[in-house]
Amino acid sequence: MCLFKNFFKKLFCCDLKKTIIFFFIILLIPAVFTGSNLIGLEKHLYGQSLEEELENVKKERQETKQKIEEAKKQEASELKEVKAVETELLASLSQLDDLNDRMSKAKSAIDQSTIKMVLQEQELKKIEGELDQKFAVLNTRVASIYKNGSTNILEILLKADDFIEFVSRIKLMNLLASQDAEILKEIKDKRAANLNIKKIILDLRDMQKQKKAEIEKLVSDAEKKQREIENIYDEKSSILARTRANKNALLALEKEFEIKEAEITRILESYKYGNAPGEKFLWPVAGYLKSGFGYRVHPIFGYRRFHSGVDLVAPSGTLVKAADGGDVIQAGYDGGYGYSVVIYHGGGFATWYAHLSRILVSVGQRVERGQVVGLVGATGWATGPHLHFEVRINGVAQNPLGFLQ
Ligand SMILES: [Zn+2]
Known part of the structure; x- marks a missing residue:
């Protein structure tokens, strides 16, 4: 489960603070550092599946290998x-x-x-x-x-x-x-x-x-x-x-790609674990939909950014239920998301519950469909009590409305 936890922590970087820091880093990092641990991190920001990323990493690794061969010949x-x-x-x-x-x-x-x-x-x-x-x-x-x-x-x-x-x-x-x-x-x-x-x-x-x-x-x-x-x-x-020096840098870069490739492969392998949910998700909270999935003007920061889930408004303390049965892979405070829980359901499917006032489950715990996992709150960056709910497949945020009953 630790694997999932780390992985999702990395994937769910739609949180604003992380995103700002992330883009800041991306702007500052020179091209040469594309071989660092940040490889492909930006690609997790919606739209690209892990399979696609794996293909890209493999391609980049292959290109680097060719460059290494050229550098060796030159040397x-x-x-x-x-x-x-x-x-x-x-x-x-x-x-x-x-x-x-x-x-x-x-x-x-x-x-x-x-x-x-x-x-x-x-x-x-x-x-x-x-x-x-x-x-x-x-x-x-x-x-x-x-x-x-x-x-x-x-x-x-x-x-x-x-x-x-x-x-x-x-x-x-x-x-x-x-x-x-x-x-x-x-x-x-x-x-x-x-x-x-x-x-x-x-x-x-x-x-x-x-x-x-x-x-x-x-x-x-x-x-x-x-x-x-x-x-x-x-x-x-x-x-x-x-x-x-150039050859050595390329060798180091290739090593990074190799590590990245192994990491994604391992994650993809782990997705084979379990089956995709057999039925549509339960609505996790009884509330009204305030903000949908996609680009929107952020309520706090006032500029257009991607919203990777839906915001369901409900009074503080309202029960938040697991959309389906699964394993808790993350449960704790996470920056702009405040107290949040991530549940892995199988077949690459995961659901995210954010801004909770209380968490009622712990990492590694098995939860049943409809089981209470926490209470609605306004922790993290929230203008008022609501549940931020996400559905992800292989780490890619999906419009939850397509998966809810
Ligand atoms: Zn939200």
Whole structure:
């Protein structure tokens, strides 16, 4: 019975306060919340049967499932893109690493060449010094030999004591001359060789500098490319995150529809309980019909709204009787309806008795046709003592006059 109680509490929301609050909520709730517990609540406001609502919920659930499938496909394709960019990013990072490695090697090579060049320059200076000395010695000697002309040479030669000494002096002279020539050649060669080595080192250094500049350009290009890839990666990742959030929202929505579908199905199942009343309802109170079923200007609030039952005017304390036998599924104070009772008769049929001054039954109680369930009053929003009486089939308000004897 609890099931019915909750269900009818939810269904009989024609009470003004609830309706106002309800419409207020509906106006405020953004479309995204259609998946909340309020799904279809407005549809209970007259006209739509639970079967119709179930169909709608099923349809909406199916649509949501399709959207989830689309979101999953989108997610998969975006994930693929992100992975591809990730791979590209890793490749670019590794390339950048290689280039930086090459760059540091190039720098080190230049440093080595610089050191080599400095050493070579020192060596060159040292050799130049030695050569200068040799050159100076040679100069002095050549100067002393040739200063006084060939007579002096003859003198030196002629001063020899004997022929053997004469010959050996000539040999010595020749030897000195050839040594001078050798020294001159040596000086020339060493200078040339040194200059050549210096040139080679300088060329090597220039080449290394050029290579370094090329690598620097490559590094800068690679860094630029990497930044570009990083930007693409960030962009694609955030798109993927949005798609995932959307998918999760859809999954939650689908879950809501599933719950709603199960709830309505359960209620519809429960309607199979019992049979529809076999005869027309008893008039629940001896009174006169003041206000009928349908749209009317509300007696308190003064604007047009739907009246989901009939108002039967009778003095306060008049007995209110069950229109037919059934189970009491609601008995208590309920907002604008004041003290009210709902009886479920079977086959989806229920009757509602509102604005009572007293309730004489309790939830779960079985009542007979014509059994007193309460007394007429004016609790809730009522201008005076009367019974507000409703007939509902599967939760949908019907015109009671069509069902009364
Ligand atoms: Zn009424």
